[in-house]
Amino acid sequence: MIEVKHIDKPDERRDFPNGHLEVFTMTGLTVGRATFEPGWRWSESLRSIAGTELCQFHHNGYIAQGRLRIRMEDGSEAEVGPGDMFVATPGHDAWVVGDEPCIAYDFSSGMDEYAKAKD
Template sequence: MEIKSIDKPDDRRDFPRGHMEVVELPGLMFGRATFEPGWRWTESVKDIAGTDLCEADHRGYIVQGRLRVRMRDGSESELGPGDVFTVAPGHDAWVVGDEPCVALDFGGGAQEYAKS
């Protein structure tokens, strides 16, 4: 058994208008992302990642706030509190509204997120 607190993460990655805390356990890479109003992946993380779109594979849960996601093919969806989601590589995302969006990522997308 191994237990860690997200309040004492193994890694914290800061980027414009947000941050991600990451905890790594055997078989699990867990991230908690906080995106402030005005955050957009292509404006806040694109230069860090070095790709035109987010190429992480996300599986997660929205705790608060709203997030809009546009896939490479142009399809879009909006996520909100209580939504459990999968988002494949090749997407942009942005905060909708004036409330921060807090998302939990269980799918390994946190492993390389916002790392150069």
């Protein structure tokens, strides 16, 4: 089997304050491409959608553009930028650093539900 999708043709788009998520679904893999605009912060833009105080998704990510700061529940922090790969476990907040949009690719299994409004 071989399956090919073009990055310009996502299967779904989920809009939220100061950003959006494009979802690509393939056999055994869901990939998210998030665009976070300057001023985006998870606790302000997605908390009401998620219904939790902190993000409870596990992220396996790659930053293509911009910068993102991630703060874990225990207070530890890291900043990621273009070319950085990262893993962030459940229990974190994140926000855009600077005045450039952050484009992040996420290869986590939870992307099929991330930023999806609860019914």
